[in-house]
Structure formats: C-alpha cells, structure tokens
Amino acid sequence: MNLLQVFFIVSAFLILILWIDIAKKQRFNFLHIFLFIWIAFALIIFTLFPKALASFWQIFWIQRWADVLVYISIIFLIYFVLFLFNKIEETNHAFTEMVREISIDKSEKKEIQWDLLILIRSYNEWKVLKSTLDSIIKAWYKNILLVDDWSKDNTTDIVKDYDNIVYIKHIKNLWAWAALETWFEYIRRFGYVKYIVNFDADWQHDIKDLPKFLKAFEKDSNLWAVLWSRFIEKTDTNVPFFRKIILYLGRIFTLFISWVYLTDSHNGYRTFTLDTVKKIKLTINWMAYASELVDKLEQNKIKFIEVPVNIRYTDYSLSKGQKSSNAIFIALKMIWTKFFKN
Numbered sequence: 001m002n003l004l005q006v007f008f009i010v011s012a013f014l015i016l017i018l019w020i021d022i023a024k025k026q027r028f029n030f031l032h033i034f035l036f037i038w039i040a041f042a043l044i045i046f047t048l049f050p051k052a053l054a055s056f057w058q059i060f061w062i063q064r065w066a067d068v069l070v071y072i073s074i075i076f077l078i079y080f081v082l083f084l085f086n087k088i089e090e091t092n093h094a095f096t097e098m099v100r101e102i103s104i105d106k107s108e109k110k111e112i113q114w115d116l117l118i119l120i121r122s123y124n125e126w127k128v129l130k131s132t133l134d135s136i137i138k139a140w141y142k143n144i145l146l147v148d149d150w151s152k153d154n155t156t157d158i159v160k161d162y163d164n165i166v167y168i169k170h171i172k173n174l175w176a177w178a179a180l181e182t183w184f185e186y187i188r189r190f191g192y193v194k195y196i197v198n199f200d201a202d203w204q205h206d207i208k209d210l211p212k213f214l215k216a217f218e219k220d221s222n223l224w225a226v227l228w229s230r231f232i233e234k235t236d237t238n239v240p241f242f243r244k245i246i247l248y249l250g251r252i253f254t255l256f257i258s259w260v261y262l263t264d265s266h267n268g269y270r271t272f273t274l275d276t277v278k279k280i281k282l283t284i285n286w287m288a289y290a291s292e293l294v295d296k297l298e299q300n301k302i303k304f305i306e307v308p309v310n311i312r313y314t315d316y317s318l319s320k321g322q323k324s325s326n327a328i329f330i331a332l333k334m335i336w337t338k339f340f341k342n
Helices: 003-024 030-048 050-058 065-106 126-138 155-159 175-190 207-219 241-258 274-279 289-299 315-320 324-340
Strands: 116-122 144-148 165-169 195-200 225-229 270-273 304-308
Touching: 003 030, 065 165, 065 175, 116 126, 116 175, 126 155, 126 195, 144 155, 144 175, 155 165, 165 175, 175 195, 175 274, 175 289, 195 207, 195 274, 207 225, 207 270, 207 304, 241 289, 241 324, 270 274, 289 324
Parallel strands: 116 144, 116 195, 144 165, 225 304
Antiparallel strands: 195 270, 225 270
C-alpha cells in the first residue's frame, strides 16, 4: 500500500467521523447522508481494490483520472453552494426572529381573552385597510390583532380610530410569512382565545364566509383547523385562468411532497384553534410558508378540513399579491426545506 492509498483511507475515516459528529448533533439530512457515506465508502473500496475503479468508471464512459477529478470537484462545488445557501437561510431566520422579538417587545402587552381573534397583516394597505376593518366590525367581529409590516403610509393613524385592535409594528418589513409567525408567537404568550382567523387586509377575503369556518368547528369537536377552498364547490371567486392551472399543479405537488390532498393548495383564509397555534412553528422565510403550514399540520396529525369561500380578485389585490410565476420557486423551496435543510 502506497502513501496515496493511506491518504485516501485516512480521508475516508475522517469523513465518516465528521458525519457521525453531525448526526450526534441532529443536524444531518438526506444530502449529508448521501455525500458523506457514499464518498467515504467509495474512497475505501477503490483504494483497496484499484482495479474496481477502472471498471466502475467505464460504466459512465470515463477513461481518465482527470475526468474523475473534474466530476468530483463539481459534486463538491454543488454541495458547498447548498451548504452556504443553508447558512444564509439560518442567518435570515435568526434576523427575522430578532426583528420579531424587538417588535413584540415594543408593542402593547395585552392578554387576549376573546373567543374569536382575527389576524391581519398590513403593508402599505391604506387604500383598502379601513374598508377591510369596517367590514369586519360591521359583521360583529371586533377583536383584531394587526401586524403593521413596517408600512410607510398612515396605517398607524388608521388603526388609532378603532378599539380592541392589538397593534404590533415590525421594525423592518418581513412580509406575510414572518407576520404569520409573529401573530402566533404573540398568541402563544398572551392569548387565551378559542378560534384564530387569518384574514387579508387587501379586501380579497369576504367576512361573510367566516361563519362557515365556525360551523365546521361546531360540527366536529376534534377539528383543529379549517382552510379555505376556492374549488371545493362552485363559488363566485373570479380566479384568473392561468392561476387556476398553477393552483391545480400545486394540488399535485402538495400531495406528492406532504401526502395531503387539498382542493386548494395555497390557503390564505384560515381558522385555527389555540392548540394548533401552540403546536406548530413555521420556519420558512418565503412564499412557501403556506405549503410548510400544510406540511406541519400533517406532521403533527392535526385534523383539518376545507370550506368553500368567495375570494375577490381585483387589479389592486393582484398587483400586490403573489405572482403565479413564483410557483416553481415555491416548489423548490419546499423540496429544499423538507429533504435537505438542517
């Protein structure tokens, strides 16, 4: 055995030790398992049985060692790119947590002891926010937790005109996925409520649909969450045709990735029990948070159903809402989170 073979065998054992250390810290995933174990055993086998190496590479039409080194380098390059991406994700998540803590700390600490609490996230929605709040109050739902996502308009002045609104202002714009977890964290600390409703500020949701959610809970005491559906039955929802196609593909993807069949994959109008909010914690800082929410419901064996709703699509809501072109990035983000993220 020459020095090069000894070097390869020692390297293989170092790789295995590194993987065991990661596994003990419970930070391993599919990508680590595949790369660390495969590379380590490949080094050992091909070092001890060098003739097997030539036979193996002929399967892939590789004749020269230089080609092998190039391909191995590409594999490691991809791995380290993914590794760096994961570190960036961790940094972004830590930053979001910090902003959330500061924002909650600066807000009014008020115990919420209402049967029903409506959650609203507002970001420069002054054109429609008042109409949305008025529609909720006219329907006799007066208890609201509003996260102002660092709006630059007069959202603060609008909210001052209403009683029973618990107001949290993010010190940095974090978008809807972070606002949802900010609501949940505030409720975990100060909430004693029966039902929690996720409601949009942009006039898309119809407050008249809310009794359908509440009736579902009344019919089934084991129900912990109710999600919207624009397609479970015919409604007045005017979903653009191309978005219908994207949402249909989203249903297939949700079934594949989470083993959950939904008639409407991305749910914005939702109602939860307090136990649900306490049991799940969202980690994705991006649009895929809605898919992660469904995944968390399934992982925690939380019983939920869908109810039909009427969603109003206007030029205003479409201009501020999620673009259909983001669907591919949402899918990739969910795959990354579920299979490769630490």
